[in-house]
Amino acid sequence: SKQQGITTKTKASQEKTPVNMTTHGNVSKKTNDTTQTIFHHNIIIGAGAAGLQAAYCLKKKKEDYLIIDRSDTVGSHWKKFPRHRKLISINKPYVGSDNPDFKLRHDWNSLLTDEEDPLLFTALTDELYPHADKLFEYFQLFQDRHQLNVALGVTVEHVTKVPVEGEENGHFEIRCSNSDVVYRCRYLFLGMGALPYTPNIPDIKDLPGILTYESAPLDREVYKNKRVLVVGKGNSGFETAEHISGKAAMIHLASPNRISFAWNTHFVGDVRALHNNILDMYQLKSQHGILNGSISEITTRVAEDGSRKYNVTYDFSYTPDDPNFAIEYDYIILCTGYTYIDLGMFDLDQIPIQIDEDPKLNSKYPKLSSTFQLEGCPNLYGIGPIMQCLQFHKNATGFIHGFRYNIRTLIEILYCRDHDQELPFDEFEPTAETLGAHIQYRLNTTSALYQQYADLCDIVVLPKEGEETAKYYYELPLNFVKSYFAGQNYFVIYLDYGERPSTVDVFTYVIQATPACPEKSTFLHPILRCFEDDGEDRELIHILEALETIWDHPVHHGLPIREFVQRRLDELA
Numbered sequence: 001s002k003q004q005g006i007t008t009k010t011k012a013s014q015e016k017t018p019v020n021m022t023t024h025g026n027v028s029k030k031t032n033d034t035t036q037t038i039f040h041h042n043i044i045i046g047a048g049a050a051g052l053q054a055a056y057c058l059k060k061k062k063e064d065y066l067i068i069d070r071s072d073t074v075g076s077h078w079k080k081f082p083r084h085r086k087l088i089s090i091n092k093p094y095v096g097s098d099n100p101d102f103k104l105r106h107d108w109n110s111l112l113t114d115e116e117d118p119l120l121f122t123a124l125t126d127e128l129y130p131h132a133d134k135l136f137e138y139f140q141l142f143q144d145r146h147q148l149n150v151a152l153g154v155t156v157e158h159v160t161k162v163p164v165e166g167e168e169n170g171h172f173e174i175r176c177s178n179s180d181v182v183y184r185c186r187y188l189f190l191g192m193g194a195l196p197y198t199p200n201i202p203d204i205k206d207l208p209g210i211l212t213y214e215s216a217p218l219d220r221e222v223y224k225n226k227r228v229l230v231v232g233k234g235n236s237g238f239e240t241a242e243h244i245s246g247k248a249a250m251i252h253l254a255s256p257n258r259i260s261f262a263w264n265t266h267f268v269g270d271v272r273a274l275h276n277n278i279l280d281m282y283q284l285k286s287q288h289g290i291l292n293g294s295i296s297e298i299t300t301r302v303a304e305d306g307s308r309k310y311n312v313t314y315d316f317s318y319t320p321d322d323p324n325f326a327i328e329y330d331y332i333i334l335c336t337g338y339t340y341i342d343l344g345m346f347d348l349d350q351i352p353i354q355i356d357e358d359p360k361l362n363s364k365y366p367k368l369s370s371t372f373q374l375e376g377c378p379n380l381y382g383i384g385p386i387m388q389c390l391q392f393h394k395n396a397t398g399f400i401h402g403f404r405y406n407i408r409t410l411i412e413i414l415y416c417r418d419h420d421q422e423l424p425f426d427e428f429e430p431t432a433e434t435l436g437a438h439i440q441y442r443l444n445t446t447s448a449l450y451q452q453y454a455d456l457c458d459i460v461v462l463p464k465e466g467e468e469t470a471k472y473y474y475e476l477p478l479n480f481v482k483s484y485f486a487g488q489n490y491f492v493i494y495l496d497y498g499e500r501p502s503t504v505d506v507f508t509y510v511i512q513a514t515p516a517c518p519e520k521s522t523f524l525h526p527i528l529r530c531f532e533d534d535g536e537d538r539e540l541i542h543i544l545e546a547l548e549t550i551w552d553h554p555v556h557h558g559l560p561i562r563e564f565v566q567r568r569l570d571e572l573a
Helices: 049-060 100-106 132-146 235-244 277-283 385-391 400-418 432-443 478-484 554-570
Strands: 009-011 028-030 036-045 065-069 150-152 156-164 167-176 181-190 227-231 250-255 289-302 308-316 326-329 331-334 380-382 425-428 456-461 470-477 490-496 525-531 537-542
Touching (some): 036 049, 036 167, 049 132, 049 400, 065 181, 227 326, 235 250, 277 289, 308 331, 385 400, 400 456, 425 432, 432 490, 456 478, 478 490, 537 554
Parallel strands (some): 036 065, 036 181, 181 380, 227 250, 227 331, 250 289
Antiparallel strands (some): 167 181, 425 470, 456 470, 456 490, 525 537
16 A cells, blocks of 8 residues: 555545446447457557556456457467576565565566455565566466456557547557457557567678577577677677577677666666676686677678688777777677567558657657657557656666556556546645655655656645645656646655766765765665746755665654655745
8 A cells, every 4th residue: 555544535536436438338340241340448459568567457447448469378478588588577575574565676577456465476486587487477377367358369460540520539440460350449558569679780681690589599509619799788688698608619799889787777677697697708718708899791601611601890989990800700699679669560641650769769669758658649658668768778667667657657647537537646634744754654665666766756735725635646757747736836756866977886986975965875765856837946855875775764864854845834834
């Protein structure tokens, strides 16, 4: 529960009588002799983690929905990926607390439910980094328990929009390559898998024998005594290299930029310690190596034994005069990540999807609004890893333990908007003691703000004249809050890391923060912030970082929170 025993009253949308958004129910009719059209208010493409989480939230709201997926089972992605079958998502059931929300801080695989006895991934295994088969099993169990509405074996071929009388934005129409059914919906959620990203290397698509993360043989004997180039220095590249590091004669991992380590960036998608033994081998002179450079040319030749060889020419990023700029390999494996939108499946005249041109996104993501709607495409929403483009290389949105919260929040926002209801809130006595105690309780238990730092926040709206209570809202996107609460007297509470010089490694950095200078905190810590009418900061305070991320010291943590709240209350006088 988000609440402590100090609330005075609760007002949540769940208490109101549910109203089905579809006034006419599901429509099933024949459009010609062979094609049947079926309408659902909400359709989700993809029965993976994101699709299941969205479907659960819709079902709890008693909304009309359907998941469609081309596979014959839910969670099919995890039957194959990661290729080498060890998860990099933390599974830590033993956390020294019985608080269920706190425990989710360290359970990176479970989906969110509001059950008293939820189905958690941690019940299946206590391995810290389990085999991927366990996650596939978990999604089967989740579907068995909740009986979500899923149509399997449905391959989406084309998505367009059709006009509907009385509907300003029309309906989406989904045609499938292996079905006589045409699906229509008002809201469409894109939770399908991503497509492999092809790097900008001359003629790479035309070269014979190039392998990818998805296609590279898992049999280590294939690489015995061979020279292998892995293109890409992310987790999939290191996972692949580690798998064959004991068999290959030499492995190079190459990309234009230096390695980004998760322990330095705090981004879970950067290179994790789990698969980086190859770095030891590199620095301890055991043949494998790391290259920082772009590939300008690849040529091939056939050796005397009939095998194919690849000669790779590099433009090194930091050592352009290096004479060893051409290196020969037996295999090239592309591990260069994914693109998160397939434009080819959409009628772009009716659904004008925009690609986000932010250079760091490499044209891999569509442009999203603060509520995850694709820009220029009303009622079309991205769910799952696609959501990370709004906070790229920050927090956990690219993983289950991040996007599960964003999806829950998105469904809540859409539900309340469609039903003309206010977002759920709790009401509190407007005193520094009462509000400060609840804020501190939330900071020490919340998993949503913990995982989605600098993104999701709690909000306190102070009473207007004639009102007797303050309203406390939960887990809304920071970028959404300014517009939703415009004109109200409010402040926000969220977590974030502080700034550390980028040239200083996290393990050599000397902590600067003290009780007198909490703004120098660099580890994850609370921030309280209020705004002027024009959106600029009125006041922002940092709460001193804490080794165990529990902010319970009465003076260093509790006192500045209460003093901040009191200043906000004094402004009402």
